Amino acid sequence: MSNDDAAQAQRHRERMQRKKALVDAGIARATIERGVVVVTTGNGKGKSSSGFGMVARALGHGFNVGVVQFIKGSFATGEEAFFRRFPDEVSYHVMGEGFTWETQDRERDIRAASAAWDIAAGMLADADVDLVLLDELNIALKYQYIGVDAVVAALAARPPQQHVVITGRAAPQALIDVADTVTEMNVVKHAYQAGIKAQKGIEL
Amino acid sequence: MSNDDAAQAQRHRERMQRKKALVDAGIARATIERGVVVVTTGNGKGKSSSGFGMVARALGHGFNVGVVQFIKGSFATGEEAFFRRFPDEVSYHVMGEGFTWETQDRERDIRAASAAWDIAAGMLADADVDLVLLDELNIALKYQYIGVDAVVAALAARPPQQHVVITGRAAPQALIDVADTVTEMNVVKHAYQAGIKAQKGIEL
Numbered sequence: 341m342s343n344d345d346a347a348q349a350q351r352h353r354e355r356m357q358r359k360k361a362l363v364d365a366g367i368a369r370a371t372i373e374r375g376v377v378v379v380t381t382g383n384g385k386g387k388s389s390s391g392f393g394m395v396a397r398a399l400g401h402g403f404n405v406g407v408v409q410f411i412k413g414s415f416a417t418g419e420e421a422f423f424r425r426f427p428d429e430v431s432y433h434v435m436g437e438g439f440t441w442e443t444q445d446r447e448r449d450i451r452a453a454s455a456a457w458d459i460a461a462g463m464l465a466d467a468d469v470d471l472v473l474l475d476e477l478n479i480a481l482k483y484q485y486i487g488v489d490a491v492v493a494a495l496a497a498r499p500p501q502q503h504v505v506i507t508g509r510a511a512p513q514a515l516i517d518v519a520d521t522v523t524e525m526n527v528v529k530h531a532y533q534a535g536i537k538a539q540k541g542i543e544l
Numbered sequence: 545m546s547n548d549d550a551a552q553a554q555r556h557r558e559r560m561q562r563k564k565a566l567v568d569a570g571i572a573r574a575t576i577e578r579g580v581v582v583v584t585t586g587n588g589k590g591k592s593s594s595g596f597g598m599v600a601r602a603l604g605h606g607f608n609v610g611v612v613q614f615i616k617g618s619f620a621t622g623e624e625a626f627f628r629r630f631p632d633e634v635s636y637h638v639m640g641e642g643f644t645w646e647t648q649d650r651e652r653d654i655r656a657a658s659a660a661w662d663i664a665a666g667m668l669a670d671a672d673v674d675l676v677l678l679d680e681l682n683i684a685l686k687y688q689y690i691g692v693d694a695v696v697a698a699l700a701a702r703p704p705q706q707h708v709v710i711t712g713r714a715a716p717q718a719l720i721d722v723a724d725t726v727t728e729m730n731v732v733k734h735a736y737q738a739g740i741k742a743q744k745g746i747e748l
Binding site for chain 1: 551552553556557560561564570571573575576577578580582583584585586588589590591592593594595596597598599600601602603604605620621622623624625627630648649650651720723724725727729730731732733734735736738739740741742743744745
């Protein structure tokens with residue numbers, strides 16, 4: 341090893357030692373163990389995918405998972421096909437309507453959203469469900485198909501160890517206030533803008 | 545239905561009709577079908593989870609998937625345990641080292657990253673792999689354990705229908721330039737900052 345390489349290796353080691361000290365101190369400070377509410381919002385892609393990734397991780401730890409999809413896409417979704425393979429571990433519900441701009445019928449949308457919310461509320465009251473994914477709930481809140489007060493109350497009353505993941509753009513402030521972790525996903529660039537077609541098996 | 549309700553329903557219908565026209569026009573314009581490169585970056589949580597959610601979706605469509613995790617977490621990951629259940633559909637590789645601030649040895653990190661990259665490059669050259677997830681590759685690029693030029697060249701030469709998802713904070717500009725979809729995930733709030741401990745089964 342040349343002197344330059346040795347000096348670089350030494351600088352790297354010192355920088356990483358400082359980083360490790362910071363990381364370890366953060367871990368030592370974080371001592372509270374309880375279920376968390378994670379919200380993913382913003383206009384970028386990846387919000388629902390991150391929710392389904394958390395479902396996969398939870399299943400890897402032997403958790404029971406409940407999923408309610410509040411907005412059904414216009415074509416069959418791969419995540420539904422995949423997670424329905426595990427009926428003993430995943431309770432999977434899809435609100436039985438298309439996007440609200442497909443139905444164009446507010447009353448019908450409200451009835452469908454309310455029925456989906458009743459299923460979600462049941463999961464949030466069930467201590468046997470370790471993780472609940474409420475996919476695209478934020479859209480139903482944005483259109484006021486479901487009241488945010490009911491959601492906040494159900495989150496507050498849930499079993500203390502239960503984790504909840506809520507996705508969708510335009511998360512209301514009242515939900516952000518009670519969440520533990522909130523990520524905003526922003527578009528930097530988007531294949532769709534370049535004329536690339538939505539294709540099965542990939543979220544553009 | 546009162547006159548007010550009827551008027552609201554009518555306004556909703558008109559707004560949704562305009563939205564549907566916009567959505568449909570966008571779909572009509574998007575006609576290119578080919579594999580895409582998706583990059584998730586930023587400091588927020590959900591980058592890796594969104595990659596693993598895309599793996600789940602791809603499996604729902606019967607895809608063959610390759611996964612290389614470039615940075616192994618300090619404790620066993622649920623996603624690895626879960627996706628290793630499907631050895632016929634998922635080829636899963638984990639770079640056999642801890643975080644770089646755990647090893648504090650740049651030469652060792654470079655050797656481990658190069659070995660992981662060789663496996664990734666093999667997947668990117670294999671037309672039987674429909675989707676490749678290169679989890680935390682951006683970190684290995686940031687520390688210059690792997691050269692971005694080699695990654696850009698492998699992406700350009702890959703089979704045309706193959707999708708690739710690359711995650712990790714600090715994605716280099718050269719990678720963003722060649723990607724089709726890029727999402728930046730930003731922290732709004734984080735449970736860890738509030739003293740909540742990392743727990744199995746959930747990405748805080």
